[in-house]
Ligand SMILES: Cc1cc2nc3c(=O)[nH]c(=O)nc-3n(C[C@H](O)[C@H](O)[C@H](O)COP(=O)(O)OP(=O)(O)OC[C@H]3O[C@@H](n4cnc5c(N)ncnc54)[C@H](O)[C@@H]3O)c2cc1C
């Protein structure tokens with residue numbers, strides 16, 4: 001089985017460090033090469049759905065959801081191949097700042113070698129064990145990071161894994177500036193350096209197999225990572241056995257336009273597949289709604305409330321949420337009022353969506 005990768009775009013960066021031999025991979029003209037896929041077939045394509053669920057105004061019970069074959073039972077999804085006692089040693093190939101100089105905080109995109117030994121799927125995470133020791137003289141514990149590349153990796157050869165990492169820096173109660181151990185280790189990593197990798201882990205955020213599905217992706221900040229991975233598979237890669245032909249709708253919330261992550265890539269996808277990809281940004285410190293309220297991701301979603309609610313009633317709509325913990329409540333709040341209009345108890349309905357793997361959350 002073969003897959004071709006085409007079209008990658010440059011990562012916006014004011015300062016970047018990368019191995020020069022590799023920088024052509026992100027050229028605006030794109031790349032084009034053939035590679036082998038490390039995993040099994042998924043179901044073949046179909047046409048854009050037109051199904052609409054029936055609207056009921058009388059039901060007070062949540063409508064029953066059809067149970068599907070669980071993505072968590074998928075054969076071939078590897079978890080915990082590498083554990084902290086015996087991690088995989090990858091090498092950093094590229095590390096690029098992808099937020100502007102005036103952005104509040106820095107986010108970096110980095111690529112590590114795996115030589116195909118860390119076989120991950122879109123939506124999984126890896127652990128990273130930073131170099132050095134903690135204040136008790138013990139090796140640092142691992143931190144988890146959502147994988148930001150598709151299973152083929154940014155170079156299309158299934159031999160790399162990419163991350164999108166925010167540098168954590170905060171002022172503690174004593175007024176001291178504190179730097180997060182692992183995020184600073186990663187953001188400072190130079191090409192050529194080794195990195196200890198564990199995993200892969202996680203099944204919650206695996207992609208739906210149905211290529212005609214509606215996939216609604218809700219990200220704040222670096223919560224974009226798994227969705228970049230989904231979207232590369234959907235729009236930048238070619239597979240014999242998978243052609244996305246549904247609707248992918250990404251909502252991304254960031255503080256400033258200079259912190260919009262992977263914007264050029266997403267715009268390129270929209271150009272390539274205008275009927276299959278919708279893209280909405282919520283830039284919290286620059287935009288407001290008509291009431292003058294701060295534009296959070298849920299504020300942007302509220303502008304499409306009716307449409308989103310109709311989509312959510314379909315059996316092949318899948319919602320994924322990733323990023324700040326606080327976003328979950330904000331999104332629940334708008335869903336409560338939408339569901340109530342149809343006489344549906346949102347929390348009960350959400351429970352069913354979760355059971356049917358149509359509501360997938362990884363927030364922190
Ligand atoms: C499944 C999963 C996926 C993740 N994916 C990503 C990802 O893709 N990208 C990403 O950047 N991160 C991601 N994270 C978060 C990541 O694991 C780390 O928690 C993060 O990078 C911080 O780690 P650190 O070692 O730099 O900070 P640490 O040295 O571990 O410090 C963090 C600690 O500092 C304290 N702290 C933090 N902020 C403040 C504050 N403002 N005031 C006071 N105290 C504070 C808290 O006690 C916190 O526990 C993910 C987490 C999970 C669970």
Ligand SMILES: NC(=O)c1ccc[n+]([C@@H]2O[C@H](COP(=O)([O-])OP(=O)(O)OC[C@H]3O[C@@H](n4cnc5c(N)ncnc54)[C@H](OP(=O)(O)O)[C@@H]3O)[C@@H](O)[C@H]2O)c1
Pocket residue numbers: 105146166220221222223224225253254255256259282283284285296297298322323324325326327328330362363364
């Ligand atoms: N799988 C995971 O669990 C996973 C994966 C990746 C990242 N993460 C975590 O996700 C977080 C992302 O942080 P970041 O620093 O990358 O993001 P960021 O760049 O600061 O962007 C976060 C955006 O969300 C907004 N926001 C703040 N509170 C919100 C709320 N209650 N509801 C909706 N939006 C809200 C922020 O607005 P204002 O700042 O203007 O208020 C900002 O626009 C980190 O904590 C990271 O560790 C988790």
